[in-house]
Amino acid sequence: xxxxxxxxxxxxxxxxxxxxxxxxxxxxxxxxxxxxxxxxxxxxxxxxxxxxxxxxxxxxxxxxxxxxxxxxxxxxxxxxxxxxxxxxxxxxxxxxxxxxxxxxxxxxxxxxxxxxxxxxxxxxxxxxxxxxxxxxxxxxxxxxxxxxxxxxxxxxxxxxxxxxxxxxxxxxxxxxxxxxxxxxxxxxxxxxxxxxxxxxxxxxxxxxxxxxxxxxxxxxxxxxxxxxxxxxxxxxxxxxxxxxxxxxxxxxxxxxxxxxxxxxxxxxxxxxxxxxxxxxxxxxxxxxxxxxxxx
Amino acid sequence: xxxxxxxxxxxxxxxxxxxxxxxxxxxxxxxxxxxxxxxxxxxxxxxxxxxxxxxxxxxxxxxxxxxxxxxxxxxxxxxxxxxxxxxxxxxxxxxxxxxxxxxxxxxxxxxxxxxxxxxxxxxxxxxxxxxxxxxxxxxxxxxxxxxxxxxxxxxxxxxxxxxxxxxxxxxxxxxxxxxxxxxxxxxxxxxxxxxxxxxxxxxxxxxxxxxxxxxxxxxxxxxxxxxxxxxxxxxxxxxxxxxxxxxxxxxxxxxxxxxxxxxxxxxxxxxxxxxxxxxxxxxxxxxxxxxxxxxxxxxxxxxxxxxxxxxxxxxxxxxxxxxxxxxxxxxxxxxxxxxxxxxxxxxxxxxxxxxxxxxxxxxxxxxxxxxxxxxxxxxxxxxxxxxxxxxxxxxxxxxxxxxxxxxxxxxxxxxxxxxxxxxxxxxxxxxxxxxxxxxxxxxxxxxxxxxxxxxxxxxxxxxxxxxxxxxxxxxxxxxxxxxxxxxxxxxxxxxxxxxxxxxxxxxxxxxxxxxxxxxxxxxxxx
Numbered sequence: 001x002x003x004x005x006x007x008x009x010x011x012x013x014x015x016x017x018x019x020x021x022x023x024x025x026x027x028x029x030x031x032x033x034x035x036x037x038x039x040x041x042x043x044x045x046x047x048x049x050x051x052x053x054x055x056x057x058x059x060x061x062x063x064x065x066x067x068x069x070x071x072x073x074x075x076x077x078x079x080x081x082x083x084x085x086x087x088x089x090x091x092x093x094x095x096x097x098x099x100x101x102x103x104x105x106x107x108x109x110x111x112x113x114x115x116x117x118x119x120x121x122x123x124x125x126x127x128x129x130x131x132x133x134x135x136x137x138x139x140x141x142x143x144x145x146x147x148x149x150x151x152x153x154x155x156x157x158x159x160x161x162x163x164x165x166x167x168x169x170x171x172x173x174x175x176x177x178x179x180x181x182x183x184x185x186x187x188x189x190x191x192x193x194x195x196x197x198x199x200x201x202x203x204x205x206x207x208x209x210x211x212x213x214x215x216x217x218x219x220x221x222x223x224x225x226x227x228x229x230x231x232x233x234x235x236x237x238x239x240x241x242x243x244x245x246x247x248x249x250x251x252x253x254x255x256x257x258x259x260x261x262x263x264x265x266x267x268x269x270x271x272x273x274x275x276x277x278x279x280x281x282x283x284x285x286x287x288x289x290x291x292x293x294x295x
Numbered sequence: 296x297x298x299x300x301x302x303x304x305x306x307x308x309x310x311x312x313x314x315x316x317x318x319x320x321x322x323x324x325x326x327x328x329x330x331x332x333x334x335x336x337x338x339x340x341x342x343x344x345x346x347x348x349x350x351x352x353x354x355x356x357x358x359x360x361x362x363x364x365x366x367x368x369x370x371x372x373x374x375x376x377x378x379x380x381x382x383x384x385x386x387x388x389x390x391x392x393x394x395x396x397x398x399x400x401x402x403x404x405x406x407x408x409x410x411x412x413x414x415x416x417x418x419x420x421x422x423x424x425x426x427x428x429x430x431x432x433x434x435x436x437x438x439x440x441x442x443x444x445x446x447x448x449x450x451x452x453x454x455x456x457x458x459x460x461x462x463x464x465x466x467x468x469x470x471x472x473x474x475x476x477x478x479x480x481x482x483x484x485x486x487x488x489x490x491x492x493x494x495x496x497x498x499x500x501x502x503x504x505x506x507x508x509x510x511x512x513x514x515x516x517x518x519x520x521x522x523x524x525x526x527x528x529x530x531x532x533x534x535x536x537x538x539x540x541x542x543x544x545x546x547x548x549x550x551x552x553x554x555x556x557x558x559x560x561x562x563x564x565x566x567x568x569x570x571x572x573x574x575x576x577x578x579x580x581x582x583x584x585x586x587x588x589x590x591x592x593x594x595x596x597x598x599x600x601x602x603x604x605x606x607x608x609x610x611x612x613x614x615x616x617x618x619x620x621x622x623x624x625x626x627x628x629x630x631x632x633x634x635x636x637x638x639x640x641x642x643x644x645x646x647x648x649x650x651x652x653x654x655x656x657x658x659x660x661x662x663x664x665x666x667x668x669x670x671x672x673x674x675x676x677x678x679x680x681x682x683x684x685x686x687x688x689x690x691x692x693x694x695x696x697x698x699x700x701x702x703x704x705x706x707x708x709x710x711x712x713x714x715x716x717x718x719x720x721x722x723x724x725x726x727x728x729x730x731x732x733x734x735x736x737x738x739x740x741x742x743x744x745x746x747x748x749x750x751x752x753x754x755x756x757x758x759x760x761x762x763x764x765x766x767x768x769x770x771x772x773x774x775x776x777x778x779x780x781x782x783x784x785x786x787x788x789x790x791x792x793x794x795x796x797x798x799x800x801x802x803x804x805x806x807x808x809x810x811x812x813x814x815x816x817x818x819x820x821x
Contacts, residue, residue, distance in 0.1 A: 034749050035748045036746050038701070039703070043655035044657060081552075089661065090523070092526075096549050111545065111546055111549075113542060114528065118542050122547070127547075142544050150553050151554030151555070152552075152553035153553075187560070188560075195554060196561070198561075199560075208594065212564065212571070215611050239552065241555070244633065246611065246633075248571055248579060249520045251612075251631040252632060254660040259555065
């Protein structure tokens with residue numbers, strides 16, 4: 001058939017002969033099968049051990065918390081983060097990014113939870129949440145004091161076991177990287193965090209919980225701006241925590257909680273978070289009432 | 296009259312040909328055979344160049360219009376048929392006006408193109424045409440879920456009534472219509488949190504088995520626990536999908552950045568404890584798999600019996616994968632914890648003989664494990680289906696032999712079809728061999744010692760999960776699949792008709808016909 005076609009083509013014109021022959025040849029090749037050979041012949045090598053050079057992680061973190069909390073230029077910044085859950089073939093991610101303006105006690109969250117998106121504004125004791133294109137008032141009783149540094153100091157008791165990883169950089173700022181790994185039972189028992197109060201109380205005589213936490217791996221990594229960095233010196237710039245937890249009937253799942261803080265002292269932030277009036281105009285007030293069932 | 300009828304029939308056939316060429320050859324060219332997509336454009340140019348000059352413009356415009364009509368109709372999102380028809384007619388009128396003005400096209404040919412595009416979009420919704428090259432659509436279910444979650448819900452195939460035909464088991468919330476709530480003058484749809492079982496059987500077509508004919512408790516156990524939306528949602532034992540978080544709370548707590556992982560642990564622990572409470576502290580159990588019976592994983596131990604002989608071993612595993620044939624009548628048990636372990640009864644003692652660690656195989660947490668005998672040597676293999684698919688055979692020295700593996704993250708083994716027969720096919724999602732894009736498509740492979748030999752590939756977009764099983768009892772497996780955003784199940788069977796080859800043949804014939812026509816005219820003109 002291709003020869004016949006070529007003959008016809010040649011008999012009409014020679015200008016596009018090559019093209020047509022190529023086309024037919026390609027069309028034939030198109031149906032040819034192919035084999036996907038194995039790309040793996042041995043298992044991955046075990047990861048190299050991390051650097052455990054001696055250093056005072058506790059002091060490094062304490063200083064970073066203080067600087068990030070009080071330095072004038074550290075009071076407004078952008079952030080981006082996520083909580084990523086890998087379970088079997090599924091991965092559920094919630095994402096958070098936005099801006100923070102501490103002098104105004106204000107922040108914005110562009111959030112996404114399990115594919116549902118929303119925006120959230122916090123101004124002192126006022127808050128607004130969007131659903132689609134509508135804005136609603138947040139519930140006042142759910143508003144928490146805005147304390148972005150809360151929780152970092154709860155890692156201090158574990159800093160003696162921290163290791164220093166190779167220096168790295170976060171968006172071109174050189175950083176010290178510290179990491180601590182432990183099991184969740186130790187984390188709950190030794191951390192002063194009041195968020196663990198309930199778990200701590202329950203732990204003593206709940207064997208299921210003990211087993212669950214003992215088998216949970218916690219690995220926290222912090223990226224802190226180098227003290228001699230031109231900008232963002234000793235700021236907490238990146239924060240990642242991996243939890244590996246047993247899941248009934250689902251193996252172990254991996255969860256990463258990750259935040260990165262950047263563009264500190266950006267003057268654009270203040271104007272964006274100056275006052276809630278911009279949103280007030282769009283707020284829908286009123287009570288929900290059920291109307292009917294959809295078809 | 297007859298001549299006109301013949302011409303109209305030819306137009307309808309041309310539209311159908313265009314429809315198939317577009318969805319099977321053109322999409323395939325751009326989705327996978329990338330080098331081929333470079334020459335598609337010249338081929339099309341040559342074909343149109345062959346059309347006699349006086350009809351060329353009309354032919355080009357008509358062809359493009361059909362493709363536009365098909366694309367436009369696909370994008371209409373009306374549930375009600377009358378709105379759909381009204382939209383289609385409106386689109387047809389716009390297209391007709393353009394065609395009339397630009398290429399003097401007549402009403403009937405455009406109306407026929409509209410009818411063909413409309414019919415095909417009704418018969419094969421959601422781009423199902425793109426599966427036709429190797430699969431034949433048997434049925435599509437109604438939507439099982441209405442709500443904001445995009446990912447499909449778990450489903451499985453099992454013969455629940457012992458008729459040697461498998462039933463499809465899944466869950467959904469469309470038995471309850473969504474509520475409509477109003478605030479001020481705006482209305483919102485609120486999805487129902489109560490889910491119910493959807494069980495379908497093949498009985499001269501796909502039929503849903505009514506709830507009253509089901510042993511709900513037993514069937515519910517068969518629905519795979521896939522943790523949809525975890526840890527923000529939890530599916531309770533009575534099939535309620537409960538959200539565990541309020542968005543405002545999440546925003547308020549997450550911006551106390553330092554506390555985020557602390558809160559994450561608290562939420563996970565709460566969630567997992569709730570699940571363990573429902574199961575009485577048991578991570579997983581299996582009544583029977585192979586010669587193993589009464590298997591229970593709880594509080595760090597694995598208990599059960601092998602050939603009636605009870606055993607108990609320490610294990611931090613949380614999932615029982617199943618029994619594996621080790622040859623010579625021996626059987627082992629595969630469980631998944633932080634690592635994957637193979638246990639075997641050695642000298643009357645249950646012993647961990649093989650282990651696959653996280654250091655050996657990346658992303659083991661996300662893995663899906665299958666037990667198959669792809670090389671038919673009587674020793675079953677452990678297949679890590681995803682990610683970084685790998686087929687491993689346990690050897691007698693405690694090592695795993697790698698039969699086949701990939702370093703491509705997007706590659707995913709889905710299932711084995713027609714297992715143990717000469718038609719045995721490994722179904723997998725494979726991306727293009729030449730493009731960098733991770734978009735992958737359902738592909739049928741045959742295993743050989745040289746590698747996986749590709750038998751076929753379809754370019755149906757958005758396949759999330761495919762499972763094979765014999766639904767109609769004809770001895771050949773059908774393919775049941777979920778796809779993104781649709782929350783429906785699609786049932787296909789393989790047909791073995793060389794559709795792509797036929798289309799290429801037709802295109803060649805068309806080219807020859809046009810070339811002959813052109814040649815004759817050229818000679819005549821001389």
